[in-house]
Amino acid sequence: MLLLSNGKRAPNVLIDVMPDELPITVVHSMKLGVDANRHKEVIVKTVSAILLLLLKHFKLNHIYQFEYLSQHLVFANCIPLVLKFFNQNVLAYVQAKNTVSMLDFPNCVIGMQDELTEQTLESGDNLSFCWRNLFAIVNLLRILNKLVKWKRTRTMMLVLFKSAPILKKILKVRTPMVELYTLKLIKLQAKYLGRNWRKNHMRIVSAIYCKVRHRLHDDWAFANETEPAGCDFQQEEEALRSRVEHFNNRRYLCKLKPRATYGVVEPDLVPGDHSLLTALSSPVELPQQWDCEKWVDREVLAFPIDWDRLIQKKWLV
Numbered sequence: 001m002l003l004l005s006n007g008k009r010a011p012n013v014l015i016d017v018m019p020d021e022l023p024i025t026v027v028h029s030m031k032l033g034v035d036a037n038r039h040k041e042v043i044v045k046t047v048s049a050i051l052l053l054l055l056k057h058f059k060l061n062h063i064y065q066f067e068y069l070s071q072h073l074v075f076a077n078c079i080p081l082v083l084k085f086f087n088q089n090v091l092a093y094v095q096a097k098n099t100v101s102m103l104d105f106p107n108c109v110i111g112m113q114d115e116l117t118e119q120t121l122e123s124g125d126n127l128s129f130c131w132r133n134l135f136a137i138v139n140l141l142r143i144l145n146k147l148v149k150w151k152r153t154r155t156m157m158l159v160l161f162k163s164a165p166i167l168k169k170i171l172k173v174r175t176p177m178v179e180l181y182t183l184k185l186i187k188l189q190a191k192y193l194g195r196n197w198r199k200n201h202m203r204i205v206s207a208i209y210c211k212v213r214h215r216l217h218d219d220w221a222f223a224n225e226t227e228p229a230g231c232d233f234q235q236e237e238e239a240l241r242s243r244v245e246h247f248n249n250r251r252y253l254c255k256l257k258p259r260a261t262y263g264v265v266e267p268d269l270v271p272g273d274h275s276l277l278t279a280l281s282s283p284v285e286l287p288q289q290w291d292c293e294k295w296v297d298r299e300v301l302a303f304p305i306d307w308d309r310l311i312q313k314k315w316l317v
Contacts, residue, residue, distance in 0.1 A: 041096075041098060041130065041133055045135055048135075048136045048143065049136075052146075055069060056146075059146070064248075066146075067243075068247075068248065070146070071237070071240070073143075073147060080161055085140065086137075086166050087166050090169055094129050094134050095130065134178070141170075141178065141185065145181055145185060152236065167182050167186055168186075171183075183208045183211055186204060187208050190205070190221065208220075
């Protein structure tokens, strides 16, 4: 989040890259600038990928775990920060050349290396785009989609933050993945933008029809809800938050807090212990008249078992 904010504290993450002594020559200063920009790109790529993987994993594991993390991201101003990050020259960001091929692994340790010059640092590599920045943009777009999808409250946040012009600039990056997730975000808020906006942006509307999956009850293309009435957005978020808290209390309260801190817990909210070790270690009371040898003879030895047939592969599941 610190890097996405582009604030005054953002360069603090580059302390490890900065040398103890200031560079003397122009080549050293250019190399330091390339290294610092590359360091930023790696951090943005890594953070966005980790957030996306966490959201996907939690949604696959349990939907309330996904909603819990999503609400934390929304309350931490993730949506305006990502939009602020996109409010730049995205095409130039994707085409940035902060990679020098002769300094990358394994070129830097194999064979003899040519001497670094200003022309080498300025030219960068031979690629027409930076794959790290493109990967980070796709990740951030997917995170926004996961946070906003099916949430009218968060969709209205996109409208209030005037994200449509920002997302329109991202469409200049002619990549299928970037276009798909950008058009999905525009589709979510299209009915709140009004008819005049859709009339003036028919090219984007046509692209949504061509590239985004549709459902039978979709009304984004003809609905006109610039100010939706009868819907308390704060109440929706509070209802979702209460359901998430109920889920956390039912699943994790006994593990997160000792019993002395919250007193007696309702039986329905106590999580069940399904551990195999707990079941094996729990004491079992046997009747006094129980005879082990008779039980083995009656339940095990009395039934003939063909072990050769049992261990055949076709009987194993």
